[in-house]
Amino acid sequence: MPPAPFHADLAQGPEGGRATWLQADDGLRLRMLLWPAQSKGRVLVLPGRGEYGEKYGPVASELARRGYGTVTLDWRGQGLSDRLLTDVQAGHVGDFYDYQRDLAAVLAALEAAGEPAPMFMIAHSMGGCIALRALMNGLQMRAVAFSAPMWGIDMSIRLRSAAWGLCTAAWLGRFSHSYVPGSGPGSWVLTQPFDTNSLTSDPEAYRWMVAQLVARPELGIGGPTLGWLNAALRETALLSLRPSPPIPAFTAVGTQETIVSVAAIHRRMTQWPGGRLEELPGARHEILMERPMVRQAFYDAATTLFDAGRPGAAPSG
Numbered sequence: 001m002p003p004a005p006f007h008a009d010l011a012q013g014p015e016g017g018r019a020t021w022l023q024a025d026d027g028l029r030l031r032m033l034l035w036p037a038q039s040k041g042r043v044l045v046l047p048g049r050g051e052y053g054e055k056y057g058p059v060a061s062e063l064a065r066r067g068y069g070t071v072t073l074d075w076r077g078q079g080l081s082d083r084l085l086t087d088v089q090a091g092h093v094g095d096f097y098d099y100q101r102d103l104a105a106v107l108a109a110l111e112a113a114g115e116p117a118p119m120f121m122i123a124h125s126m127g128g129c130i131a132l133r134a135l136m137n138g139l140q141m142r143a144v145a146f147s148a149p150m151w152g153i154d155m156s157i158r159l160r161s162a163a164w165g166l167c168t169a170a171w172l173g174r175f176s177h178s179y180v181p182g183s184g185p186g187s188w189v190l191t192q193p194f195d196t197n198s199l200t201s202d203p204e205a206y207r208w209m210v211a212q213l214v215a216r217p218e219l220g221i222g223g224p225t226l227g228w229l230n231a232a233l234r235e236t237a238l239l240s241l242r243p244s245p246p247i248p249a250f251t252a253v254g255t256q257e258t259i260v261s262v263a264a265i266h267r268r269m270t271q272w273p274g275g276r277l278e279e280l281p282g283a284r285h286e287i288l289m290e291r292p293m294v295r296q297a298f299y300d301a302a303t304t305l306f307d308a309g310r311p312g313a314a315p316s317g
Contacts, residue, residue, distance in 0.1 A: 001113055004031045005080060007219075010212050011057030014064040019053065019080075022109040024101040030081040031074045032106050035060040037116045040067035040310060044118035044141075046103070046127030047072060048150070048286075049228075050091055050188065052079030052219040054212060059122070059288055062295070066303045071118060073106050075099055075126075078221045085177055089185035089222040092177060096235035099130045100137070119143075120306045124288060125150045125260060129235060132268075135245040142309035145302035146251040147287040151268050152236050152261030153229075166226060176227030183223020187213050190220070198258045198285055205289040240264065244272035250305050251275065252298050254283025254290070276301075 001020035008017055016036040021029055033053035043063055045056050053072050060070035074081040076099070077092055084092050093099065110117060121144040123131035128149025135141065166181075179185075189199070190213055194206045213220045224232075249272055253265050269277035278301060280287065283294045307313060 001032070001109055006033065007054050007216055008057075010215060011054040011060075013057030013060040013070075017057070017060065020109070022105050024076070024098075024105045026098070026101055028076050028082045028101075030076060030102055030105055031079060032109060033072050033074075034115070035064065035070045037069035038064055038067050040307070041120065042069040042071055042116050042118045043306070044106075044121045045070055045072040046121065046123040046131050047075065048125030048127050049075075049224065050078055050221050051124075054216075054219065055209065056288075062299050063303070066299065068120070068303070068306065069116070071106065071110065071115075073102060075130075076102055079219055083221075085225075087177070087185065089220075090177060090179065090225050091221045091223060092225040092228050093231055094176075094227055096129070096133070096231050100134060103130060103134055103139075119311075120309065121145070122147065122288075122302060123149060125285065126232075129232070129239065132239055132245075133235070135247055136239070136242055141247060143248040143250075143305045145298070145305060146249065147298065148253050148257055148260050148285050149251060149265060149268075150232070150236065150260045151239060152264030153232065154258055154261050168230070176225060176230065178226050179223050180226055180229050185222035187217075187220035187222060189213060200284050200286050200289045200291075201256070201282055202289065202291045205286075205291075209289065236264070240267070244268060244275065246273050248305055248309055249275040250301050251277045252280055252283075252287050252301065253277070254280050254285065254287060254294070256282060256284045259285045 004019040004021045006019035014035050019033045052074050056072050063070050077084045119142045121141050124147040128146045189209045194203050200206055251269050269275050280294050283290045287298050
């Protein structure tokens with residue numbers, strides 16, 4: 001795997017982090033980031049829309065302290081992976097199936113390089129949507145932890161109907177590359193002050209996210225396109241029709257969540273065999289970038305689940 005740029009100073013992750021290039025089966029170049037495997041195995045971290053690997057350096061550090069290594073990636077169209085449009089700031093994808101190509105490329109590259117296969121997964125927001133599809137399609141994981149998974153988008157019924165109509169018109173009129181109304185090429189954290197942000201209630205974490213993109217603006221992207229929104233609405237609707245996979249799962253969502261559909265999360269977790277849902281008081285969308293108390297609650301629950309799922313682990317109870 002040829003080396004790719006890796007900004008260790010921004011990531012603030014464990015020692016030994018690195019990045020490599022890999023290729024999806026449709027020819028797109030993707031960036032994968034790895035931190036060393038630890039005694040308890042490796043966790044595959046699936047980021048959300050608009051994110052990039054360095055943002056998960058602190059997550060890798062926390063997992064390393066708990067005995068787990070980390071691997072993550074920049075999805076197509078974001079981070080340092082290939083962008084899909086002439087407007088490189090547009091957050092676009094034509095079909096959510098393409099993200100499954102990215103995930104398959106990561107797993108294949110790890111296997112080809114003789115790297116330990118991840119046994120566990122943490123999936124945030126859009127990554128939670130991608131992870132759910134992969135698990136339904138047979139991806140083998142011993143356990144998975146979801147952070148505010150995008151199993152639906154927070155919209156009123158009236159707005160959702162309008163969004164479907166707008167997306168259909170965009171597809172028919174060939175302007176699916178246009179930004180969703182109200183968004184644009186600016187990265188969200190660089191255009192929204194902390195006081196009105198929907199991502200985190202922790203001002204220090206917000207300043208850190210801003211500082212990363214000020215230092216390396218090429219890592220960020222702007223708002224989603226109508227094509228992305230259309231693909232997201234279609235994928236979440238299709239996933240809602242299928243049963244939850246029989247894999248141990250923990251899901252956390254904040255009580256101040258306003259980006260993904262909390263109702264869809266509740267519906268999914270009530271029918272997940274052995275699944276557990278926890279609502280974290282005062283937390284907003286980015287659980288892993290929240291106040292220390294919130295982050296620790298998530299890590300405690302996730303790694304307790306992972307510990308129980310390790311080969312040879314004693315059964316609980």
